[in-house]
Amino acid sequence: MSNDFIQRVREFSNAMTAYTAEHVPIENGVPQGLNLTSKKEVLEYIKEHEITSIRLWFTDILGFVKKFEVTPAEIEGAFDEGMGFDGSSVEGYQRIHESDMIAFPIAETAQFIPFQVGPARCIRMFAEIRSPDGTPYVGDPRVILKQQLARLPEHGFSHMNIGPEAEFFYFASDTAPDVLDHAGYFDMVPVDVGDDFREATRFALQAMGIDVEYMHHEVAWSQHEIDLKYKDALRMADNLQTYKWLVKEIARRNGIHATFMPKPLSGQNGSGMHTHLSIFKDAKSNAFYDRKDPHHLSQTARHFLAGVLAHERCAWSPTSGTTRTSGWCPVTRRPCTSRGRSATAPRWCASRCTSPATRSPRASSCVSPMPPAIPTWLSQSCWPPA
Amino acid sequence: MLAAGLKGIEDEAPLADPVTDDLYHYTPLQREQQGIESLPHDLYDAVTTAAGSELMRATLGNHVLDKLLETKLEEYDGYRLHVSNREFEESINL
Numbered sequence: 099m100s101n102d103f104i105q106r107v108r109e110f111s112n113a114m115t116a117y118t119a120e121h122v123p124i125e126n127g128v129p130q131g132l133n134l135t136s137k138k139e140v141l142e143y144i145k146e147h148e149i150t151s152i153r154l155w156f157t158d159i160l161g162f163v164k165k166f167e168v169t170p171a172e173i174e175g176a177f178d179e180g181m182g183f184d185g186s187s188v189e190g191y192q193r194i195h196e197s198d199m200i201a202f203p204i205a206e207t208a209q210f211i212p213f214q215v216g217p218a219r220c221i222r223m224f225a226e227i228r229s230p231d232g233t234p235y236v237g238d239p240r241v242i243l244k245q246q247l248a249r250l251p252e253h254g255f256s257h258m259n260i261g262p263e264a265e266f267f268y269f270a271s272d273t274a275p276d277v278l279d280h281a282g283y284f285d286m287v288p289v290d291v292g293d294d295f296r297e298a299t300r301f302a303l304q305a306m307g308i309d310v311e312y313m314h315h316e317v318a319w320s321q322h323e324i325d326l327k328y329k330d331a332l333r334m335a336d337n338l339q340t341y342k343w344l345v346k347e348i349a350r351r352n353g354i355h356a357t358f359m360p361k362p363l364s365g366q367n368g369s370g371m372h373t374h375l376s377i378f379k380d381a382k383s384n385a386f387y388d389r390k391d392p393h394h395l396s397q398t399a400r401h402f403l404a405g406v407l408a409h410e411r412c413a414w415s416p417t418s419g420t421t422r423t424s425g426w427c428p429v430t431r432r433p434c435t436s437r438g439r440s441a442t443a444p445r446w447c448a449s450r451c452t453s454p455a456t457r458s459p460r461a462s463s464c465v466s467p468m469p470p471a472i473p474t475w476l477s478q479s480c481w482p483p484a
Numbered sequence: 485m486l487a488a489g490l491k492g493i494e495d496e497a498p499l500a501d502p503v504t505d506d507l508y509h510y511t512p513l514q515r516e517q518q519g520i521e522s523l524p525h526d527l528y529d530a531v532t533t534a535a536g537s538e539l540m541r542a543t544l545g546n547h548v549l550d551k552l553l554e555t556k557l558e559e560y561d562g563y564r565l566h567v568s569n570r571e572f573e574e575s576i577n578l
Contacts, residue, residue, distance in 0.1 A: 393502075
């Protein structure tokens with residue numbers, strides 16, 4: 099592949115960083131994202147920064163983000179009364195005879211989009227979907243996740259953290275799986291052609307309030323990974339949807355194609371998503387951590403993991419439901435080695451929870467394949483073999 | 485995943501000992517002998533397994549689960565009915 103894209107990504111990145119610096123806080127060169135907590139603060143931000151388009155996002159039951167645009171003149175009404183839409187046209191939402199649905203913007207999810215869309219200066223918010231009678235809609239994956247998280251206090255827990263590692267491929271276009279490089283795990287430029295694209299994506303993620311832990315070339319040709327820093331599960335569900343959009347959109351705006359398709363290349367690893375999960379009793383106390391256990395796993399963690407493994411077969415379709423992911427992994431239901439990373443089985447990773455509980459929220463890890471779009475309510479992961 | 489984990493905590497489900505061998509190199513027979521089950525073999529298997537799961541129904545609700553599985557069965561049928569190039573090349577001289 100020619101190196102023309104280096105100049106192209108640089109120009110894109112220069113424009114993005116200059117544009118973003120005017121609208122989000124920057125600390126030591128790192129954009130911080132917005133931290134708006136109420137309708138009032140969002141309306142003030144829209145006015146102060148002359149935002150011209152507000153994008154409302156939600157997720158269909160297959161995990162795909164849907165969105166529509168609202169003008170500043172309408173957004174106050176959207177907060178108060180919601181924005182109606184035809185639910186029967188969204189995959190898995192209402193049946194035709196009861197198709198009216200209402201989207202209510204969630205102020206805390208407001209983030210600045212770090213590039214112009216046409217002439218528009220944009221922010222986005224996730225929206226909660228409600229039925230016409232005002233009750234949260236049972237088909238909204240975000241509502242389902244909230245319902246499950248609300249069960250945590252019944253078990254004596256305060257919150258759940260998630261840290262995902264979603265892999266993807268860069269291709270020259272969306273018409274054929276033409277790889278950009280033949281690099282492998284942790285390879286360096288010039289073999290790794292994705293470096294510039296990943297850095298542009300990292301900046302965009304941070305600009306939208308998403309912390310990045312690390313990123314690198316993955317095992318397969320043209321395959322990459324950007325690991326997001328753990329967050330509470332609801333926030334991470336939003337972040338992961340945003341991550342997938344930014345990876346693909348930054349690629350598109352720089353003339354290439356990014357895909358989370360689970361298995362694009364024969365003879366190369368497919369894409370998966372290791373998922374680190376931990377549950378806390380309070381702000382500092384990781385319920386999965388036990389210093390005295392040889393694997394540093396508490397009895398709670400063992401029961402939790404046993405429950406996940408016991409139900410993994412039935413959760414396979416929603417979490418990994420494509421013709422390629424199902425039946426592709428020789429994954430099994432027995433916890434296996436803690437340190438190995440070979441393409442084998444769901445495993446519990448004792449190697450991941452050796453830090454003190456207060457510093458490490460990570461306590462267990464499973465592997466399994468990734469669906470084309472990850473439902474926000476279930477993040478499970480995998481590592482399909484070559 | 486959370487619902488399955490909480491069920492494990494509620495039931496005080498016992499966690500099996502870790503397997504330290506590389507299961508990728510196990511034969512299907514070796515796996516069976518050690519009581520190691522596989523995840524669904526294909527999408528049809530995955531859908532029918534999910535359809536019969538009380539936990540999935542309680543977690544996702546009837547509406548989402550049924551609609552999801554219906555969509556996945558359509559995807560499976562599309563894949564099942566498609567004649568691939570490879571299949572054509574391998575079988576054209578039969």
